[in-house]
Amino acid sequence: MKQTPDPLSISPLAWALLGGLALIWGSSFLSNRAALEGAGVATVVFLRVLGGAVLLWIWVAVRNLPVPRDPRYLGRFLIMGLLNNAIPFSLIVWGQKHIDSGLASILNASTAIFGALIAALVFADERLSPRKMTGIAIGFAGVVVAIGPDALRGFDLTSAGQLAILGASLSYGFAGAYARFAIKGLRPEVAAAGMLTGGAIWTLPILLITEGMPSLDYAPSVWFAMLWLGFGCSALAYLLYYRILALAGAANLALVTLLIPPVAIVAGWAVYDERLGWAEGAGFLLLALGLMILNRRPSKRVAPAKTS
Numbered sequence: 001m002k003q004t005p006d007p008l009s010i011s012p013l014a015w016a017l018l019g020g021l022a023l024i025w026g027s028s029f030l031s032n033r034a035a036l037e038g039a040g041v042a043t044v045v046f047l048r049v050l051g052g053a054v055l056l057w058i059w060v061a062v063r064n065l066p067v068p069r070d071p072r073y074l075g076r077f078l079i080m081g082l083l084n085n086a087i088p089f090s091l092i093v094w095g096q097k098h099i100d101s102g103l104a105s106i107l108n109a110s111t112a113i114f115g116a117l118i119a120a121l122v123f124a125d126e127r128l129s130p131r132k133m134t135g136i137a138i139g140f141a142g143v144v145v146a147i148g149p150d151a152l153r154g155f156d157l158t159s160a161g162q163l164a165i166l167g168a169s170l171s172y173g174f175a176g177a178y179a180r181f182a183i184k185g186l187r188p189e190v191a192a193a194g195m196l197t198g199g200a201i202w203t204l205p206i207l208l209i210t211e212g213m214p215s216l217d218y219a220p221s222v223w224f225a226m227l228w229l230g231f232g233c234s235a236l237a238y239l240l241y242y243r244i245l246a247l248a249g250a251a252n253l254a255l256v257t258l259l260i261p262p263v264a265i266v267a268g269w270a271v272y273d274e275r276l277g278w279a280e281g282a283g284f285l286l287l288a289l290g291l292m293i294l295n296r297r298p299s300k301r302v303a304p305a306k307t308s
Contacts, residue, residue, distance in 0.1 A: 014248040021240045022256050026263025028233040029101035030271060031225040032093050038222035041097070042207040043214045044229070045089045049081070049199035051230020056193035056238065065187045073194065076182040080191075081198020083175035088168035089199070090206075095168070098161030100274040105264035106146050106284045107165040112257050112291050113139035114173030122177050132294060139290025146283025188242035196234060254295045258288050 010018070035044045060067065096104050113136055119126040128136070147162050183191040207214075218226075244253050261284055268274035 010248050010252050014244055014252070017240050017244045017247070018253070018256055019259070021237060021244060022259030022263055024232050024237045024240070025256065026105065026260045027267060028229060029092075029096065029105050029264040030267040031229050031233065032096045033101055033268075033272065034225035035222055035229065036093065036097060038218045039214065039226065040211040041090060041093045042203060042211045044093050044226060045086070046200065046203040046207045047214070047226045048089060048229040048234055049085050049196045049203060051227065052234025052238070053193055053196035053200055055231055055235035056189060056196060059235070059239070060187075060189055060193055063189070065190055067190055068186060073183075073186075077194035077198040078201060079198070080175060080179060080182060080195040081200070082202050083171050083178060084195055085199025086202035086206075087171040088175075090203070091164040091168040091171070095161040095164035098157045099165070100276065101268035101272070102261065102265035102274055102276045103146065103162070103280050104165050105261040106280060106287065107143065107162060108169055109257050109261055109284070109287055109291070110139060110143050110166060111169040111172040112254055112294060113143075113287075114170050115176045116294050118173045118177045119180075123180070131296070135290045135293035135295075137290070138293065139287050142283045142286030142288070142290060144283070145286055146280050148277075148279045188245075189239065192238040192242075254291065257291055 032044065039047075092104060092108065116126075116132055117128075117136055120128045120132065143166070147159075179191075183195075186194075241253070244256075265274075265276060
């Protein structure tokens with residue numbers, strides 16, 4: 001008799017790290033809002049990527065990890081820094097000036113949907129199966145429901161904020177596709193440090209042109225938020241991310257996408273009394289369903305053992 005094997009189990013350590021990563025990245029939306037109470041968008045983004053880059057390069061040096069000498073990687077780090085840091089961080093932080101943290105986290109969860117669609121368009125081995133098409137369709141339906149009919153009827157700053165978050169998710173999707181070959185073979189910590197350095201190079205001129213040199217005369221709460229964005233949400237988060245990837249695999253790592261919005265929603269409610277309506281909740285449930293369909297591994301049939 002044919003049997004279906006159990007799905008890949010996740011160890012208690014991997015679950016703990018996954019929960020920690022969700023708490024960290026979920027808190028980034030709250031930290032963005034706190035930082036914006038005293039600093040501009042460009043300042044928040046630049047200090048985040050610069051702080052994360054410095055801390056990761058220290059980690060690379062302490063661990064004596066190999067750093068690539070091929071000059072081609074400089075260009076790749078710049079492209080990764082643009083697609084995975086400078087563009088999405090800027091859009092998310094700007095978008096949060098106009099929408100709540102919880103809604104921003106829900107819309108940001110569409111990253112996996114965009115990633116699957118872009119991968120299918122770029123790579124021959126990522127073709128859209130009926131299962132993937134169903135997951136993407138349900139996920140996009142969730143995005144539409146979460147945005148709500150008001151945004152579709154009239155365009156205002158709230159609508160622009162929502163579109164900014166979706167633009168960030170689209171940029172993350174392109175970054176994922178590019179990273180598949182651009183940083184292949186590099187140690188994850190080195191790749192993340194180089195990427196964040198590239199992000200800092202992109203955001204520095206934007207900061208100087210739009211806001212000038214940071215005054216650094218911020219309230220303690222603003223400083224704490226920006227330090228946490230650099231240390232926790234960038235450097236520490238990437239170290240956890242790649243550790244979970246090694247322990248549990250990419251499919252299980254994608255579960256963090258579903259765990260981040262509840263963290264951000266609860267944090268926004270507890271600190272800023274943010275309250276989401278039924279549309280946002282229903283949109284998240286649809287989006288979560290689409291992501292689960294996308295990440296579900298098809299069961300494999302195991303041939304019965306021969307008996308003598």
